[in-house]
Amino acid sequence: MNRHRRRAVAKLGGVKGNPATAGVPPAVAALFGAAVAHHQAGRLAEAEACCRRVLVAEPSHADAMHLLGVIALQVGRHDVAVDLIRRAIRLNASNPNYFSDLGNACFAQGNLEAAVAACREVIRLAPDDAATHCNLGTALSRLGKLDGAVAAYHEALRIKPDYAKAHGCLGTALYEQSKHEAAVAAYRVALRINPEDATTHCNLGTALSQLGKLDEAVAAYHEALRIKPDYAKAHRFLGTALYDQGKHEAAVAACRVALRINPDDATAHCNLGAALAGQGKLREAVAAFGEALRLKQDYAEAGSALLFCLNYDERCSNAELFEAHRAWDQRHGRTAPWPATYANDRATQRRLKVGYLSPDFREHSVAFFLEPLLKHHHRKEFELFCYAEVDRPDAVTERFKGFADHWLVTVGMSDAALAERIRHDSIDILVDSAGHTAKNRLPVFTRKPSPVQVTWLGYPNTTGLAAIDYRLVDAVTDPEGEADAFASETLVRLANCFLCYGRPNDATVPAPPPCRTAGTVTFGSFNNATKLSAATLDVWATLLAQLPDARLLLKGRSFADSAFRAAFLQALTQRGVSADRVELLPWLPNRAAHLALYDRIDIALDPFPYNGATTTCEALWMGVPVVTLRGDRHAGRVGASLLTQVQLPDLIAGTLAEYVEIAAALAHNPARLSDLRSSLRSRVAASPLCDAPAFARNVESAYRAMWRRWVANNSETQDRTSAPSPDSSV
Numbered sequence: 001m002n003r004h005r006r007r008a009v010a011k012l013g014g015v016k017g018n019p020a021t022a023g024v025p026p027a028v029a030a031l032f033g034a035a036v037a038h039h040q041a042g043r044l045a046e047a048e049a050c051c052r053r054v055l056v057a058e059p060s061h062a063d064a065m066h067l068l069g070v071i072a073l074q075v076g077r078h079d080v081a082v083d084l085i086r087r088a089i090r091l092n093a094s095n096p097n098y099f100s101d102l103g104n105a106c107f108a109q110g111n112l113e114a115a116v117a118a119c120r121e122v123i124r125l126a127p128d129d130a131a132t133h134c135n136l137g138t139a140l141s142r143l144g145k146l147d148g149a150v151a152a153y154h155e156a157l158r159i160k161p162d163y164a165k166a167h168g169c170l171g172t173a174l175y176e177q178s179k180h181e182a183a184v185a186a187y188r189v190a191l192r193i194n195p196e197d198a199t200t201h202c203n204l205g206t207a208l209s210q211l212g213k214l215d216e217a218v219a220a221y222h223e224a225l226r227i228k229p230d231y232a233k234a235h236r237f238l239g240t241a242l243y244d245q246g247k248h249e250a251a252v253a254a255c256r257v258a259l260r261i262n263p264d265d266a267t268a269h270c271n272l273g274a275a276l277a278g279q280g281k282l283r284e285a286v287a288a289f290g291e292a293l294r295l296k297q298d299y300a301e302a303g304s305a306l307l308f309c310l311n312y313d314e315r316c317s318n319a320e321l322f323e324a325h326r327a328w329d330q331r332h333g334r335t336a337p338w339p340a341t342y343a344n345d346r347a348t349q350r351r352l353k354v355g356y357l358s359p360d361f362r363e364h365s366v367a368f369f370l371e372p373l374l375k376h377h378h379r380k381e382f383e384l385f386c387y388a389e390v391d392r393p394d395a396v397t398e399r400f401k402g403f404a405d406h407w408l409v410t411v412g413m414s415d416a417a418l419a420e421r422i423r424h425d426s427i428d429i430l431v432d433s434a435g436h437t438a439k440n441r442l443p444v445f446t447r448k449p450s451p452v453q454v455t456w457l458g459y460p461n462t463t464g465l466a467a468i469d470y471r472l473v474d475a476v477t478d479p480e481g482e483a484d485a486f487a488s489e490t491l492v493r494l495a496n497c498f499l500c501y502g503r504p505n506d507a508t509v510p511a512p513p514p515c516r517t518a519g520t521v522t523f524g525s526f527n528n529a530t531k532l533s534a535a536t537l538d539v540w541a542t543l544l545a546q547l548p549d550a551r552l553l554l555k556g557r558s559f560a561d562s563a564f565r566a567a568f569l570q571a572l573t574q575r576g577v578s579a580d581r582v583e584l585l586p587w588l589p590n591r592a593a594h595l596a597l598y599d600r601i602d603i604a605l606d607p608f609p610y611n612g613a614t615t616t617c618e619a620l621w622m623g624v625p626v627v628t629l630r631g632d633r634h635a636g637r638v639g640a641s642l643l644t645q646v647q648l649p650d651l652i653a654g655t656l657a658e659y660v661e662i663a664a665a666l667a668h669n670p671a672r673l674s675d676l677r678s679s680l681r682s683r684v685a686a687s688p689l690c691d692a693p694a695f696a697r698n699v700e701s702a703y704r705a706m707w708r709r710w711v712a713n714n715s716e717t718q719d720r721t722s723a724p725s726p727d728s729s730v
Helices: 026-040 044-057 062-074 078-091 096-109 112-125 130-142 146-159 164-176 180-193 198-210 214-227 232-244 248-261 266-278 282-295 300-310 318-333 367-376 395-403 415-424 534-546 562-573 591-600 614-621 638-645 656-667 670-686 692-713
Strands: 352-358 382-388 406-409 429-432 452-455 470-474 490-494 522-525 551-555 582-585 603-605 626-629
Touching: 026 044, 026 062, 044 062, 062 078, 062 096, 078 096, 096 112, 096 130, 112 130, 130 146, 130 164, 146 164, 164 180, 164 198, 180 198, 198 214, 198 232, 214 232, 232 248, 232 266, 248 266, 248 562, 266 282, 266 300, 282 300, 300 318, 352 367, 352 692, 367 395, 367 614, 367 692, 382 395, 382 415, 429 692, 452 692, 470 692, 490 692, 522 534, 522 591, 534 562, 534 656, 551 591, 562 582, 591 614, 603 614, 603 656, 614 626, 614 638, 614 670, 626 638, 626 656
Parallel strands: 352 382, 352 429, 382 406, 429 452, 452 470, 470 490, 522 551, 522 603, 551 582, 603 626
Antiparallel strands: none
């Protein structure tokens, strides 16, 4: 919508057959002509004064009333503009220009339904007005009526095929429908017509990013910035694409440029925090997230990003972490009221409706553990609803669809709309698998759309939400009594492990340990580099000092950044580890190639205080033993839980010194390394860690107990409207 259109005004003085203005005295006509001249010259105050004098002399002068409305629109008095233009329409309902400017005014006012109605009136009077079809599409798009918006843009392009703006707007509507390939095509057509449109180059970059075409996206952002160097949004999006490429130093720089141009951009501060966290600069990252929250009080995503960052910080105590999570709930979680009652059938033995809300129904580490459960659910006893916050579906997404009785893509749905849909579906138990990780929908859970709500899997800490009743853990990750004090949810300890690993089908047979041919041991870790804390590097340096011939192989997305690699090597050098003993590899998009890299390491080293999970399971599957430190929180005890399941408790250290001792002893025992290499896969496959049917029964028993408890505590007429008291027995 264009708030300052002059097309209508240019025609005001020459409207023929207008009963409201025909036959006016010459002096009045001259005065209105002066108003038009002042307006076209940008002298709005003078134009307004002339129009008011016209209306004193001739109250039914529709063009003067309309022009007053246009002036009000231009100076931001949107309500006044709507009123004046509507009065002009009552005087003359046959002028499409009046309706066109009414649509602009209603759009500026935020009254999108009225804007749509005005556009439809213009189209009724002037059906071949391409600009109005385009404006109709924009209003419909803002209302979330994307199919209607796409149809309107196509109609505009039927009338005017070379209409660059309509092609660009079509691209945006298609993007919002997650039709990213089609969006890219529309943006490219718009740019062939108008190659100097910085906004469309920027939008093209966002669509390419969603397709994973990051090099092309970066090129599109650079093109936008060539045209418009001070385009803060393009700098910010460039930072996001660079971050996704693992180029964190360049991402930080791009975000800082965006903030120099627009220091009050909360999203840019949040993106800066993510890039700083990727560099391991956790305190700086926390400050950036904090600034984002200062600028935008209700920025729940920034609050979650801050919490996720704190989990990596070895200096943050359990008490501090717990308090920070509770603060998120106070700030973001208790703003929406909970339902007073639920219509769910109270029968305890009936088929329960379980909803899984996740952004990770796709190729993602969380999916390796989520898939075995959904695949082995007892479908006669549990009706499965998958709410997929997935904007880039893939082959894994298609598999998940096959496990669900009901599938809903939630991308673009507001928190209120999604909560209402879940409530309409009568979900009995709603399960979160993301916690405070990226693309979570925790604000939906804060609305308590389901009587029982559970969190599990994707986040290694409490959510802090009073609205979430339970968290699935195990006795190793969360020892009874000790862990309960730092959880807002009731902790439900599953038998054996809180995870079930979906064994990969693209893994080769483990090769013999490389030390057999290399003559020296290679330690390794394929964990996110943000997990490689200062304490972790200290211990690894101590270990390598005891084994002067040993090598260290690390892999992670951050190592694609030359600046980060240099800083990381310097950190090891300062600890006495020569750079020529260390090999740093970037992330590999091919999973089979990633798994094959385990053939190059003899012993995997688990970081702390935030252990690996997927990486530990992968290492064990590839025959590589993992040495871990039992920490003081869930994130630091996952390694201990996994090793307990495969009966390798001797690889779990209780102290830093013991961690070094265990790893060094393994390095000096090539016979055991060879034995583990050949036996670990079968051991893992036969362990509870891969027993998906048994795991599903454990989870289902927990769900059934949760439901019975809720029914027992809630009658037909009175539901719980506050958080449950802590009770680990379900």
